[in-house]
């Protein structure tokens with residue numbers, strides 16, 4: 636029998652209980668720089684060492700943390716459902732928890748890519764990416780991240796996937812960063828849409844929205860349990 640399709644949009648909040656701070660904690664500042672000023676093509680042009688340092692610190696942290704109960708529960712969902720995760724996160728905690736279909740809208744921290752050819756993408760096996768690290772064609776490598784001001788290459792495919800959702804979930808995202816935040820409007824009006832976040836509130840005129848104000852690590856295992864019954 637064909638499995639029912641669940642599409643899940645996740646954000647920084649799902650990884651918070653693993654110990655990864657969300658973007659808009661600390662007033663969105665890092666060493667007194669606004670995050671938007673570090674994660675941008677302009678910053679890369681003006682101060683690449685600062686940008687490399689910012690991602691090296693985050694990558695180092697990623698090697699030290701583990702998936703939490705929410706990531707693990709979502710992997711369990713695959714027993715009964717066709718599950719597609721669309722994450723805004725650049726960590727690999729969904730994959731490490733066992734989820735098999737994960738689309739990274741905003742890139743991946745453990746990858747680097749060539750500044751000369753965007754198709755040359757490399758898996759990093761250590762936390763450091765340095766000035767002078769080059770691709771096979773001899774150009775500097777940059778973090779494989781979609782920066783503020785850059786297009787989100789996978790957004791159209793993500794929108795198409797959202798149209799097929801029979802159940803939709805939004806977990807741990809402030810829903811302020813577009814185009815990702817707009818994906819929910821592609822979901823069929825009749826499909827239930829769970830929004831799990833301690834700060835979740837109504838979203839425009841989205842129908843069948845079920846708001847659950849709580850932490851992902853507590854709420855998601857219960858919700859998954861119900862869905863697997």
Ligand code: APR
Pocket residue numbers: 645646647648649651652657658659660670723724741806807808809810811812831832833834835849850851852
């Ligand atoms: N469980 C669930 N949600 C949580 C938890 C938790 N334990 N802790 C915090 N949250 C929620 C917050 O209430 C907030 O709504 O996680 C959300 C995090 O929001 P943001 O920091 O804005 O992160 P996100 O929505 O993922 O940001 C989107 O913006 O900075 C860019 O590209 C970056 O992918 C990122 C995008």
